[in-house]
Amino acid sequence: MPLWKRNLIVCWLGMFVTGVGMSQIAPILPLYIKQLGVNDSAAIAQFSGIAFGITFVLSAIFSPIWGAAADRWGRKLMLLRASLGMAVVVGCMGFSTNVYMLIGLRLLQGVITGYSTVCTTLIATQTDSKHAGYALGTLSTANIAGSLIGPTIGGFIGVNWGLQNSFFITGGLMMVAFITTALFVKESFTREDKVVIGLREVWRKVPEKSLTINLFVTFFVLTVALYSVEPIITVYITQLSGNTSHVALLAGIVFSASGLANLIAAPRLGKLSDRVGAQKVILVALLAAGVLFIAQAFVTSPWQLMGLRFLLGLAAAGLIPSVNTLIKKITPASLTGRMFGFNMSAGYLGVFGGAVLGGQVAAWMGIRYVFLITSALIWINAGWVYFMVYKKLETNGREDHGKLEHSRS
Structure with missing residues (x-):
């Protein structure tokens, strides 16, 4: 093995x-x-x-x-x-x-x-x-x-x-x-006794600076959007069901639905990203997630919400792993830990920001607006990914292919 x-x-x-x-x-x-x-x-x-x-x-x-x-x-x-x-x-x-x-x-x-x-x-x-x-x-x-x-x-x-x-x-x-x-856990790691370099020197060694920043921004917005609805799901189910005796059970099932879908789809979408490119999987998954968040704002029963959360879990499974895959591919091995550290920082801030955003929007505008605003964030992120990540990687891919064909001829 x-x-x-x-x-x-x-x-x-x-x-x-x-x-x-x-x-x-x-x-x-x-x-x-x-x-x-x-x-x-x-x-x-x-x-x-x-x-x-x-x-x-x-x-x-x-x-x-x-x-x-x-x-x-x-x-x-x-x-x-x-x-x-x-x-x-x-x-x-x-x-x-x-x-x-x-x-x-x-x-x-x-x-x-x-x-x-x-x-x-x-x-x-x-x-x-x-x-x-x-x-x-x-x-x-x-x-x-x-x-x-x-x-x-x-x-x-x-x-x-x-x-x-x-x-x-x-x-x-x-x-x-x-x-x-x-x-x-087995690791073949050889420590290099070098002078510890500062952040500025580390950043100079990053080959794809603009693309790396764009991926950090994408990851931050993703986590804000995905966690903005976490604080209000239980309250939303209470409004939809009208039967407070089963709210805890229904909320647990709704939370589990998206997690279960994510569990099923993530390895498969990971394999797909290896074949067609992670940037394509991210873009399609963002567009699908935007539609699914809008639909959740108009449900009339907890069971409809559960079905949509399951579908959202399928779409979300293609997002975070694909961002990590792209960071891995554009980062030198000696800097991988630091770049993943910065990316996780963006994710942690996104979790915190998403929870605050969802609570404030629900308090001031109503729960259904949380889903609508989250959908807008997702689609803005899709536009960002298309212009700042997808087009650049597709252009680089075509250029690399052209160089290969030229060398063969």
């Missing part, structure tokens, strides 16, 4: 375990904050937002730093650092005695995180261009699969064994990822 396939399996399992662990915390944060002594509902909402968002903000800042460390010291070492660090920090959250200690630990979690980023870098650098789309598409399903079952596991543990045990078990899952990585 090729090395990249072996590491893909191990990294997939590690990211899956990490996804389960991290997603099972999110639903119980407000309940845990209340257990820590905060009783006012407005204060609980405020502290929950801070505790949730601070991790993404700090992750956005530190992702490029850990990406640079991975390029300099090796990807496996950074995987071990991230998984062990998260195991300790998340486990300590179960010992919090007040909400400020919890927020401090969430802040520290944002500083030391980076397991998924380094996994992506490792697989991208070990996989040849012919299989990059398939490998990165498959890898992207790990967090999705973990996130699908994580909230259910977290709720079950919290109800039956106590909220604190959710953090202890999550820390244990992170430790499983650490042990699995230590035993089975």
Whole structure:
């Protein structure tokens, strides 16, 4: 078995375990904050937002730093650092005695995180261009699969064994990822003892500066759009169903529908991008997603919403892996970790910005407008991709083909 396939399996399992662990915390944060002594509902909402968002903000800042460390010291070492660090920090959250200690630990979690980023870098650098789309598409399903079952596991543990045990078990899952990585991930990495260069010098070495920035912008807008509806889905389902006794179940099914579709389609669209070009897959997926977001604004039942979210999951499966594939193809191997770090920073900021955007639009204009504005963002992004990414790559491809034909003649 090729090395990249072996590491893909191990990294997939590690990211899956990490996804389960991290997603099972999110639903119980407000309940845990209340257990820590905060009783006012407005204060609980405020502290929950801070505790949730601070991790993404700090992750956005530190992702490029850990990406640079991975390029300099090796990807496996950074995987071990991230998984062990998260195991300790998340486990300590179960010992919090007040909400400020919890927020401090969430802040520290944002500083030391980076397991998924380094996994992506490792697989991208070990996989040849012919299989990059398939490998990165498959890898992207790990967090999705973990996130699908994580909230259910977290709720079950919290109800039956106590909220604190959710953090202890999550820390244990992170430790499983650490042990699995230590035993089975293989990397042939030779550290070059060179003077650490600054950001400006790194940027000078990037061959496709304009295209790289355009891909970062594309990734940011994608995550803003995809996460803008996350905060309001449950409220929207309440409006559609009129039966509050089953809202939690319906919301869970609706969330799972898009995740399941993404899980099914991502490896297949990854293979397709290897054949026809990732830029084509991104463009078509953006156009389809724009239509599907508009349709979600006009549904009249939760089941219609569920069907459209499943279709959206199929389209979304071609987006983020394709962006990662293009970054891998245009970036020198020595800079891959740093470029993926910057890209993940854009993604983390997009998650935070999307959640804020969705909540504000819903509060001021109504829930249905969240879907319409998100659709507009998606189509603006499609226009950006067409002019700034698609046309440039297609032109470069034709020029390379012309040079090849000329050399043959």
